[in-house]
Amino acid sequence: MALETLTTTNEQDRIVKSKVPITPTLEKLLNPNLHKKEPIFTSPLKKPKEGEKVYDLSPEQIKAIQELRGAVVDLHPGMGGVVPSKLIQMIEDGIPVTSLDFMMTKGCNFECTWCYAGSSPFATEFLPFNKLESITQEAADIGVSLFILTGGEPLTYKDPALGKVNHRGEHFFKVVEMIKNTYERQGKEAKILTFDDVALINERIAEQFAHYKIGLCTKGDTLHPELQDYKVNQVGAFKKMEKGNENLIKVGYGKNPDLRNVVNSVFDHTTFDGMPDLHMLVKERGFDHSIVPIHFCGNAGDEDQEAGIHSPHVKVLYDLLSKVDEKYFDEHWEPWSAFTYNKTCNRNLSGLHIRANGDVTSCSESPGRDETDRYTFGNIFTDENFSLEELAFSNRLANYRTEFAEGSGTYVCAPDICDLNANDLCRGGCAVRSAYSGINYETGLIEEGTDVHNYSTHREDPLCPAWTKLALTQGILKEGLLSAIHERLLEKSEKLDIKDFPNPY
Numbered sequence: 422m423a424l425e426t427l428t429t430t431n432e433q434d435r436i437v438k439s440k441v442p443i444t445p446t447l448e449k450l451l452n453p454n455l456h457k458k459e460p461i462f463t464s465p466l467k468k469p470k471e472g473e474k475v476y477d478l479s480p481e482q483i484k485a486i487q488e489l490r491g492a493v494v495d496l497h498p499g500m501g502g503v504v505p506s507k508l509i510q511m512i513e514d515g516i517p518v519t520s521l522d523f524m525m526t527k528g529c530n531f532e533c534t535w536c537y538a539g540s541s542p543f544a545t546e547f548l549p550f551n552k553l554e555s556i557t558q559e560a561a562d563i564g565v566s567l568f569i570l571t572g573g574e575p576l577t578y579k580d581p582a583l584g585k586v587n588h589r590g591e592h593f594f595k596v597v598e599m600i601k602n603t604y605e606r607q608g609k610e611a612k613i614l615t616f617d618d619v620a621l622i623n624e625r626i627a628e629q630f631a632h633y634k635i636g637l638c639t640k641g642d643t644l645h646p647e648l649q650d651y652k653v654n655q656v657g658a659f660k661k662m663e664k665g666n667e668n669l670i671k672v673g674y675g676k677n678p679d680l681r682n683v684v685n686s687v688f689d690h691t692t693f694d695g696m697p698d699l700h701m702l703v704k705e706r707g708f709d710h711s712i713v714p715i716h717f718c719g720n721a722g723d724e725d726q727e728a729g730i731h732s733p734h735v736k737v738l739y740d741l742l743s744k745v746d747e748k749y750f751d752e753h754w755e756p757w758s759a760f761t762y763n764k765t766c767n768r769n770l771s772g773l774h775i776r777a778n779g780d781v782t783s784c785s786e787s788p789g790r791d792e793t794d795r796y797t798f799g800n801i802f803t804d805e806n807f808s809l810e811e812l813a814f815s816n817r818l819a820n821y822r823t824e825f826a827e828g829s830g831t832y833v834c835a836p837d838i839c840d841l842n843a844n845d846l847c848r849g850g851c852a853v854r855s856a857y858s859g860i861n862y863e864t865g866l867i868e869e870g871t872d873v874h875n876y877s878t879h880r881e882d883p884l885c886p887a888w889t890k891l892a893l894t895q896g897i898l899k900e901g902l903l904s905a906i907h908e909r910l911l912e913k914s915e916k917l918d919i920k921d922f923p924n925p926y
């Protein structure tokens with residue numbers, strides 16, 4: 422196919438770099454005409470009146486969210502699976518940091534088109550084993566109970582100081598053993614969650630994951646092999662990922678309650694149509710499903726976002742998935758927040774992230790030093806005598822967390838407007854989305870953010886279904902929009918029957 426037939430500049434940029442041949446099928450998937458950048462609102466959105474709530478939840482509804490959180494402890498990014506009251510209690514009990522992320526390596530076997538971390542097979546930064554060891558010791562001393570190992574692809578982790586890598590994942594599992602041993606020596610237990618793109622999981626690695634009872638957050642964006650290959654820029658990637666999933670299932674992931682896997686799906690205009698069928702497969706495998714609506718971040722370009730998904734798409738998709746879960750999987754949830762199952766991000770409540778360049782930050786994607794110093798609390802390489810313990814108990818971190826806690830929005834994300842917010846069940850959704858994206862109040866469309874400090878000072882997740890709810894209340898949502906999105910999803914699905922899911926809008 423000729424490059425010039427693709428519609429957006431951004432797609433053309435990628436194709437120059439793409440290693441995946443653009444067949445007519447792939448071309449169609451890349452240009453689904455999901456949204457034509459036409460306004461979603463018929464007149465400008467107004468702030469809610471005093472006392473008016475976007476989400477007015479009953480005590481039973483609040484309890485239902487809390488119970489669902491408690492059900493799958495510490496899966497989902499940012500300890501989002503944990504009910505926040507538990508974390509607040511831990512802080513009050515003198516544990517200032519409950520979870521710690523190690524971005525072990527920037528190296529990766531894939532080159533995802535939307536990678537926020539700039540990872541690739543050519544990236545070389547990594548956290549040396551001896552640094553991980555000393556920080557883990559401090560973490561055990563101050564009561565950290567969850568480690569989240571990320572990359573890049575953690576299984577590609579290697580530190581020359583540990584000698585030659587004799588088999589895939591060898592150095593990664595040395596880190597796992599080190600964490601486990603450090604805690605055992607103190608009579609404590611550490612939980613480990615690993616982000617993984619699943620393509621490198623052979624039988625041996627699956628068995629090791631099961632042996633250490635490692636919680637997994639694996640990649641899975643689409644069931645279209647060509648599209649998945651294109652997204653990670655590698656021919657044959659989908660096949661490898663499916664093999665990895667098979668290996669996980671063989672050792673009990675999805676069945677054994679101790680072996681949890683949450684599939685993380687990036688949700689953009691190209692993966693939207695296939696999301697219900699992907700969801701069915703993920704749930705049939707016994708895995709949990711986390712869907713991440715894409716925004717202006719990393720390689721996710723302007724064109725992608727503007728031609729892409731907006732709050733109504735998130736609302737309609739989640740409304741449908743909740744009905745799918747009810748019908749086929751006996752799971753009950755009412756969608757409100759921007760995360761599936763109303764999970765949310767707790768990272769800024771009690772977590773810290775250490776990047777492969779040594780920066781200690783508020784989260785994996787928080788604006789970095791090149792933009793602001795506000796979200797970087799130190800560097801384990803360049804700060805002489807860096808101490809996790811000192812940072813954990815510092816005024817700097819305490820003040821930052823207060824600033825974050827006070828950083829409500831004005832339209833939807835505030836305690837007097839949203840009952841999830843008022844009950845600590847959502848603190849403005851994903852802070853990174855507020856930093857890099859925002860809603861245009863005139864059109865309802867997502868646009869690039871103007872102030873990265875919105876991350877902590879003014880959080881209003883632009884992809885929360887609450888915006889659609891507010892627009893509906895004010896009678897300004899484009900007529901027929903929600904129905905059209907619902908019908909489209911069912912028409913594109915090969916697994917769902919339109920008769921089972923009548924149009925609720």
Ligand code: SF4
Binds near residue numbers: 476758849850
């Ligand atoms: S993102 Fe905002 S409006 Fe949506 S559930 Fe969270 S706090 Fe409420």
Ligand code: SF4
Binds near residue numbers: 499766852
């Ligand atoms: S703020 Fe967003 S990007 Fe950062 S940890 Fe939370 S969900 Fe992830």
